[in-house]
Amino acid sequence: MRRTALYSRSHAAARAELQDAGVAAAAPASEPETSPGATAPPRRRLRQRLGMALRHPAALWAMIGVLGVALALSHARWTALAPRTLTQDDIDAAVLHTFQNKVMPSQASRAAATVAPSIVRVDGTFEGKKDKKGQTELGRGVGTGVVIIDNGTILTNLHVVDGAADITVTFADGLESSAYVMNVQPENDLAVLRARKIPDDLQAATMRSTGDLMPGDQVAAIGFPFGIGPSTSAGVISGLHRSFRSPEGGQIMANLIQFDAAANPGNSGGPLITMDGQVVGIVTAILNPTPARTFLGIGFAVPIENAAAAAGQPPF
Numbered sequence: 001m002r003r004t005a006l007y008s009r010s011h012a013a014a015r016a017e018l019q020d021a022g023v024a025a026a027a028p029a030s031e032p033e034t035s036p037g038a039t040a041p042p043r044r045r046l047r048q049r050l051g052m053a054l055r056h057p058a059a060l061w062a063m064i065g066v067l068g069v070a071l072a073l074s075h076a077r078w079t080a081l082a083p084r085t086l087t088q089d090d091i092d093a094a095v096l097h098t099f100q101n102k103v104m105p106s107q108a109s110r111a112a113a114t115v116a117p118s119i120v121r122v123d124g125t126f127e128g129k130k131d132k133k134g135q136t137e138l139g140r141g142v143g144t145g146v147v148i149i150d151n152g153t154i155l156t157n158l159h160v161v162d163g164a165a166d167i168t169v170t171f172a173d174g175l176e177s178s179a180y181v182m183n184v185q186p187e188n189d190l191a192v193l194r195a196r197k198i199p200d201d202l203q204a205a206t207m208r209s210t211g212d213l214m215p216g217d218q219v220a221a222i223g224f225p226f227g228i229g230p231s232t233s234a235g236v237i238s239g240l241h242r243s244f245r246s247p248e249g250g251q252i253m254a255n256l257i258q259f260d261a262a263a264n265p266g267n268s269g270g271p272l273i274t275m276d277g278q279v280v281g282i283v284t285a286i287l288n289p290t291p292a293r294t295f296l297g298i299g300f301a302v303p304i305e306n307a308a309a310a311a312g313q314p315p316f
Helices: 011-020 042-055 057-081 088-101 107-118 304-310
Strands: 119-130 136-149 153-157 166-170 176-185 190-195 218-223 231-245 252-259 271-274 279-286 299-303
Touching: 107 119, 107 136, 107 218, 107 231, 107 271, 119 153, 136 218, 136 279, 153 279, 166 190, 176 304, 190 304, 218 279, 252 279, 279 304, 299 304
Parallel strands: none
Antiparallel strands: 119 136, 119 166, 136 153, 153 190, 166 176, 176 190, 218 231, 218 271, 231 252, 252 299, 271 279, 279 299
């Protein structure tokens, strides 16, 4: 007997026939649908992403890159927040950079700035010889002083004000005041003045003992040489316990500080200071065997211990 040929039918037709016959067709296996608001557990999502990354190498490398960037950012943040300990090399580098890129003031400049508010110009008016008409000529002398007490007490040289009819002092801020002599110490050529009017913020200089001074120590002399100033000159201590005979009065002065910072007429009575801006002496004379009265490299200052005693200050 001849067999009837069999023809394949579409899956849709087959399912229709099965449904007509009352047989439920098996649905193909698939992922369960989830509602839009549903969220998979974090671990499940991670497993899903890892599975996808393992099936797709490009995605795997992208994930590795993202993790690397995250780790780098975390490290940078931790480094920025963590305190950094300075090393000696850091300090040396900073100091070297400062010296190479910033001009530092000299020691003499800093010392002069420290004592500057205490420097005063001292002007004296003197009666001179009578002229042909019988009128007395008035002369003026210029010297320097230093404030040692903030009530207007000033140290200067006796020869700056000796015989002056009037004394005027000019403070660092420009204030001018008349002054009078409180005390003198002729053996050390010292005079103590008191100004009748003083600035509100007058500062007194700091004095220090000369006991530890040595030849070669740096010093500066501040004053009004030839009326120009205040002027600063720097040098060193050349010697201690020197003696000097004044060419004018023939008086011998002892226990003087010898120095080589430039000093000229007008520096008399000004302070000799160390590089910390403290007063160790009062400039009183220069050695010059010629009549020129100019500086040849040897100056003398009265130790501040003697000067303080003249002002009634306690010894150091």
